[in-house]
Amino acid sequence: MKLKDTTYKAYSGIAKYCRTGDSKHIKDLELRQDRMPHYRRLVFNITKNTLKQAYPITFKLFNNAQWEEVVDDYFKNHNAQEYRIWLMPKEFYEYVVEKKYAKKYNMPFLNDLLLFEWIEIEVHTMEDEIFPKIKKEGDIWNDILILMPEYRLLQLEYPVHIKQTKEITAADKGNYFLFSYRTLENKSVKFMDLSILFAFCIEQIEEGNTLKDIVKQFFTLTNSEFNNEIKEKTESFIKGLIQKEVVLGFK
Amino acid sequence: MSVEGKVGIGFRRDFATNFLNSDVLKPGFVEFAPENWIGMGGYWRKKLEAVVEKYPILCHSLSMSIGSPDDLDMNYLKDIKQFLDDVNCQMYSFHLSFAKCDNAHLYELLPIPFTEDAANHVAEKIKRVQDFLNRPVGIENSSYYATAIPEMEEVEFINKVIEKADCKMLLDVNNVYVNAFNHKYDAKKFINDLPLEKVLYIHMAGHLQVNEDTIIDTHGEPIIDPVFDLFEWTIAKMKPVPVLLERDFNIPKLAELQGEVSQLQGIVNKVWQTVEK
Numbered sequence: 001m002k003l004k005d006t007t008y009k010a011y012s013g014i015a016k017y018c019r020t021g022d023s024k025h026i027k028d029l030e031l032r033q034d035r036m037p038h039y040r041r042l043v044f045n046i047t048k049n050t051l052k053q054a055y056p057i058t059f060k061l062f063n064n065a066q067w068e069e070v071v072d073d074y075f076k077n078h079n080a081q082e083y084r085i086w087l088m089p090k091e092f093y094e095y096v097v098e099k100k101y102a103k104k105y106n107m108p109f110l111n112d113l114l115l116f117e118w119i120e121i122e123v124h125t126m127e128d129e130i131f132p133k134i135k136k137e138g139d140i141w142n143d144i145l146i147l148m149p150e151y152r153l154l155q156l157e158y159p160v161h162i163k164q165t166k167e168i169t170a171a172d173k174g175n176y177f178l179f180s181y182r183t184l185e186n187k188s189v190k191f192m193d194l195s196i197l198f199a200f201c202i203e204q205i206e207e208g209n210t211l212k213d214i215v216k217q218f219f220t221l222t223n224s225e226f227n228n229e230i231k232e233k234t235e236s237f238i239k240g241l242i243q244k245e246v247v248l249g250f251k
Numbered sequence: 252m253s254v255e256g257k258v259g260i261g262f263r264r265d266f267a268t269n270f271l272n273s274d275v276l277k278p279g280f281v282e283f284a285p286e287n288w289i290g291m292g293g294y295w296r297k298k299l300e301a302v303v304e305k306y307p308i309l310c311h312s313l314s315m316s317i318g319s320p321d322d323l324d325m326n327y328l329k330d331i332k333q334f335l336d337d338v339n340c341q342m343y344s345f346h347l348s349f350a351k352c353d354n355a356h357l358y359e360l361l362p363i364p365f366t367e368d369a370a371n372h373v374a375e376k377i378k379r380v381q382d383f384l385n386r387p388v389g390i391e392n393s394s395y396y397a398t399a400i401p402e403m404e405e406v407e408f409i410n411k412v413i414e415k416a417d418c419k420m421l422l423d424v425n426n427v428y429v430n431a432f433n434h435k436y437d438a439k440k441f442i443n444d445l446p447l448e449k450v451l452y453i454h455m456a457g458h459l460q461v462n463e464d465t466i467i468d469t470h471g472e473p474i475i476d477p478v479f480d481l482f483e484w485t486i487a488k489m490k491p492v493p494v495l496l497e498r499d500f501n502i503p504k505l506a507e508l509q510g511e512v513s514q515l516q517g518i519v520n521k522v523w524q525t526v527e528k
Contacts, residue, residue: 003320003368010364010399011320015352018361032397035433038467039396043359050358079355083314083327084286088358128292150293187294 138250374415471500
């Protein structure tokens with residue numbers, strides 16, 4: 001069924017007005033102009049409040065003008081594709097990265113901060129995964145370890161997960177690894193700051209490699225020396241993951 | 252379990268845990284907004300499953316955007332169909348409004364122009380939705396504050412859509428009250444002109460008057476007495492159907508919500524004489 005041009009223009013004019021607040025989009029429409037700001041307010045507030053809830057640290061970091069500007073730009077210019085409003089903030093994160101607001105606001109850590117905040121929502125709400133069959137007994141170094149599947153491993157440039165944003169400077173730029181998982185016990189979200197070795201371990205365990213091979217590969221790649229201290233720390237790390245039920249057991 | 256003549260509650264994450272851990276709020280059924288739950292696992296999925304175990308389920312979509320000039324989103328519809336099956340949904344409805352236009356979701360209920368071509372367009376889409384879901388759907392009379400280029404009255408538009416689509420209606424009595432106030436028409440005449448035999452179920456909610464001639468349908472206040480009165484008057488003209496209390500904002504303590512559920516159930520029992528013996 002094709003709509004008449006006038007009907008389509010009415011739809012589109014209302015939608016554009018709600019997204020921009022610019023009354024030029026509705027001025028030729030026969031409707032109660034004085035009531036339209038209610039729609040603009042309702043529509044804009046839904047998006048604004050959803051983003052404020054999703055990104056509370058970013059919201060506090062921005063001043064009012066910055067927050068209004070970025071949310072207004074996003075709502076005006078980005079065609080939200082997600083029908084579930086609770087997943088829409090991911091599109092906001094992608095928009096902020098694409099439009100380079102980190103540079104504009106001189107907040108080099110902004111993209112990482114948004115990702116850090118988003119990942120908490122993603123891990124908390126991600127669909128339940130099927131847990132693999134495992135053996136409870138095995139050898140940490142020589143048997144293949146099995147990870148619980150409800151996690152995300154992120155690489156960040158700035159330590160937004162371990163420092164207050166006001167304390168982060170350009171000198172902090174580096175490689176940071178953040179492991180986020182959903183606990184089996186009560187499905188809450190936990191975070192762990194990882195060294196590059198332990199992040200590599202997680203990545204390679206997922207690939208189905210044994211810890212012995214993973215460590216060997218790491219020290220070959222980095223051209224560094226494996227010693228007893230590192231061995232003990234690695235073993236302690238894996239035992240900690242077993243205790244936290246991040247490593248479920250052995251293949 | 253039959254839900255006719257029962258009063259239910261719209262399920263909110265805000266009160267999920269208290270609701271499941273106590274028997275303060277005792278609805279006859281629960282309504283989910285599928286979009287708030289589709290694809291969600293973990294803690295909240297467990298809560299949803301606990302509700303499904305305990306109560307009959309009705310579903311009411313927020314993002315169907317049936318009035319949109321955009322075509323139906325078939326991936327969305329597949330998700331909805333799966334969800335309705337997963338929760339053993341007894342009745343399904345959505346708003347007669349649009350929330351998506353020019354390929355962008357707006358997440359709010361916007362008014363469809365009351366025109367002949369829009370009525371045909373919407374009816375055609377509803378038919379396709381019913382065919383795809385293989386179940387009847389109820390369309391809700393939405394609250395609206397302005398409508399563009401109207402060629403007909405709201406009630407005529409609703410009747411045309413329902414007749415052409417051969418679908419059911421979700422009657423929101425508060426919306427009738429709000430629209431009657433905002434657009435200065437007679438709420439009872441409006442209801443008399445609706446196809447009441449096609450009402451699948453009823454929504455009841457609170458609203459907020461923001462100035463001398465405008466009420467906003469907030470779902471954030473208790474139901475006011477004139478809306479209770481209109482509800483009682485309306486259901487006397489109908490066969491028993493489920494009645495839902497919606498409360499989406501300013502959510503009070505469960506005892507207060509139960510107070511409203513009980514008040515609605517009292518009216519239902521009086522009018523439809525559905526008190527269990």
